Amino acid sequence: MKGWRLPALSPRWRWVWLGLLLAAGIVLALLVPRPIVGTIYINLPIEAASAREMIAQIDEARSNPAVRAVVLVLDSPGGTVADTEAVYLELARLRASKPVVSTVGTMAASGAYYLAVGSDYIFAMPTSQVGNVGVIGSLPARPQVIEDVASTGPYKMFGGPRDSFLRQLEAVKGGFIQAVSLGRGERLKLTREEIARGEIYLGSEALRLGLVDALGGQSRAVAQAARMAHVAHYRVADLRELAGLPAAAAVPFFYMAEDGRATAFPLEAGLFLLYVPPSERRQP
């Protein structure tokens, strides 16, 4: 390069050149994306369809470089075990690169709280319903012979002994409690035994017990997520739109009573991380 020299520019052309470079710099600057705090709304029971959409949004958050943090907006009684775990594990992958903050609306019970503890920080409203750690499910029918239905094993029709089902609940519960312990860490002021009671707490009580980190709504959650991601002047975007998903459609999840009202009980049998509120019956 020795002896190489750029031609000298006249003062007039020099300013033109700098102007061009500035314009190019501005164009280059515009390529720097404005950071996005993505939101994922979970206001349905967690089941196959809703979980699939949540995972699509989590994938979008992970692959989109502009999305620097994610806020889960939770208002759900939970859902099926496997679908909840699937979303929880995807959240864990996302958290490896981007912070995730949860905010609880009316309720983050059971499986929804499972997802909440899979985030870095949890906000709740003072009267949010939080907790309900545990597993629920209806026992399979007692094995019997049904003459008109042929099967190849005693549990082909029933899935297993009733007792085995009960014990499986304990194994699932073990995973849930581990998730709570890992997610909340030192912040949690409840013992493992107390968590296993399955209680639902008001947001303010949940704060005292270390089940959530602060009281506040979605805006505070977004701000916290941005703070954790070290971004400013960000924009908030619904990850459903970024992922190109259609508007959420409610999938029948709860059993419908004869009068058309949805009951608190799942339509399908299985294991659930779900809050089932008391039914309409008088207590003595």
Next chain:
Amino acid sequence: MTRRDVLLGLTVLLVPALVRGLWFYQGLFWRSTPVATPDYETLTVPLPPISTDAAPTSRSSDRGALVLIDQTHANNFQSGELESLLRDVGARGGQVEFLTSNDSGTLESRLAGATALVVAAPSIPFTLEEVRRVEAFVARGGRMLVLSDPTRWTQPFDMYYSSTTAVIDDSSAANTLLAPFDITVADDYLYNLTTNEGNFRNVLLTTFAASPLTADLERVAFYASHSIASPSGLALVAADERTFSSRTDRGGGLAAAVLAANERVLAVGDLSFLAPPYDRVADNARWISNLADFLLGGEPSRSPSDFPHLFAGPVTVQPLGELELSPELIKAVASLQSALAEIGLTLHFVEDPELSANRIVLATYADETELEPFISSFGIGLPGASGDPLATGEVQLPGWPAMDASKVGLMLVTREGAQTTLTLVGADAEAVIDLIEALASRDFSACVGQAELAACALDSAGTETFTFDFAKDVVPETDGSLP
């Protein structure tokens, strides 16, 4: 172009991007520790602690013990759920009968032949009359096992007022029966979140009071159990401090089984432990065997009013002395035979019955010598052997005033092992026939009973009879027309 110009150009080119970048990005997100998730691979399904000890060796019972199982109080269980207990009772020689709502016999009549009563998960309260009968049964030495279970609730629909349902726990009905024995079943369930048998409501119990019922027990598993209290009873199977009542969420001082009423009444808060597969978990098999022993250990005293249930097998009739088989006596004995046939027992005349046979002995006071083996245990003073005892003699019962032997007959029950002897003694054949008729018709209105003995005023001796006129007052005679 100088180096300065180049640097200036680069600055102009990059500064906007740098400014924009710093405007948006004020640092880098960096996670110091990896995200931890549950170790799902290590999660295991808890398995039940199967007892390695075989169930205790069966013993046979030769006392004709009969365990009556109540099913007249909308009891919320299937008979198959008691299979293991009933099998152990049978293996020990005991008999089992169910008292169902379709039976002709009442609780009172069926208790007459039973040695133990089992009441499981009742839904309908016991009436005061029934409670009194059971109290009397226990007072006579009968045994009672009451099994309640928090999973056996009912949910009747209130169609008249609220159109809602109310949960009624089986403890409500059980308490109506247990209250006289100072036992209360709480409408709760026990749970333990730290040490349990596969689920929080399946509690492992390791605290036992000293009793034959808890012999060789180290740990039993109850699959949802009420807590049971008895201030005067024995907390037979108690829960540890970490086992809580659902009513209070507190532990300490909770029992799942109590023994009361001179160890004749046992209340257990669980029923499910009897049914497979739970009957083989921990020491449940041994516990069930002990329950069977408990049920067969009762030997309630019998009174003549228990006829015909005081017999558990074929019966022979043995007239003593000079008592002749007159047509009237044969007719009376036939009525006895019918009464026994109602409960499936046979009656035969035998002159010299086997010593081990069930017997109805018929005798007059004059057969003093032959009667001796049958009445000696009662300390009865028969009319004197000298003079004319039947005209002027008196019967002396311990603690009773003297009674005119010519107007009073006696019914006496003695038991020895599985053998039951009912002795009917009167002044003459006619008096014996009156006693037989009273017995066969189970009309003891003219009798005063005291344990195994009853003294009956005999119609043939001019006993007053009562007339009941109230019916005329209540139901006026009509001519068939409407008032």
